Amino acid sequence: MSDQPSPTRLTDRKRDAILQAAIGEFRQHGFNGTSMDRVAAAAEVSKRTVYNHFPSKEDLFEAILLLMWERSQSPEEQQYEATQPLRPQLLALLGHKMRLLNDASFIDLSRVAMADMMHTPERARAIATKLAAKEEGLPRWLHAAQQGGRLRPSMDVPYAAQQLQGMVKAFAFWPQLAMGQPPLTPAQQQQVLADAVDMFLGLYAVPAG
The missing domain is CATH 1.10.10.60 (Homeodomain-like)
Incomplete structure (x- = not known):
């Protein structure tokens, strides 16, 4: 931490x-x-x-x-910059999330939470709801980029935000949580982030021109 x-x-x-x-x-x-x-x-x-x-x-x-x-959060939230490329902005935004997912203490405590959830799912849901309510940075950024005409107007922002974070967690959270795999190396983190952002933009970005 x-x-x-x-x-x-x-x-x-x-x-x-x-x-x-x-x-x-x-x-x-x-x-x-x-x-x-x-x-x-x-x-x-x-x-x-x-x-x-x-x-x-x-x-x-x-x-x-x-x-x-x-x-795990940046002292200053990443703001959408209309004049800047989307890719580096998204990489920076997700990089802060990666810090938390790569924290050994957070992984251990997540295991504790998962085990407790089996006995008291209502408490686990309450905690998950509070954490989800704090996940405002990415949806806000996506909405701003969509309003700016750079992401498809048909994109469902909450769904897209969950989709993007899910691609990252598939490599940087769930294997470590469920199967005891080691945390990703810095190079692996960068690859996961880059691939997730590229796939996301390939689906949702409005073509230039």
Whole structure:
């Protein structure tokens, strides 16, 4: 996971310590094997402090997934540039997504989430809905490019966004999650991104001229 500025307020430092400790506990022991007592001990805070920040283990796990998603994002969202070629813009936009998919901690925690989903699918759906709601950058970019006449007017933006991300996840997420394959090398990441973007634009881009 990428480095973040150290929190300055004591309460923020404690919250950050809890999150970091919980990441290790969930990765090592899974959802059911992790307790708030374990997290408190690992974070070197009282259990009351843990509950003050996170009312339940479910809230704590959700906060971790959202934190990891936020850390994968660019500080400045990629904006659609009408005068620039589409391909490098899409590559840059998907590159930020690749950072998260290539994060070993995120993969491990995704396995925890998948295992928990089998027992409590309603909680998994709630987390997935919140993560999906944050995935606004790509649909917004696609819509702007479509409005600018550079992507086909018949394109269904939500479907196309899911389609494009699915091509990337087919190589950079699901094999690692389900089959334990190693993370992609930088060269492999670039190839996956380039091929996905090229296939996507081949289908949806409006021919020049």
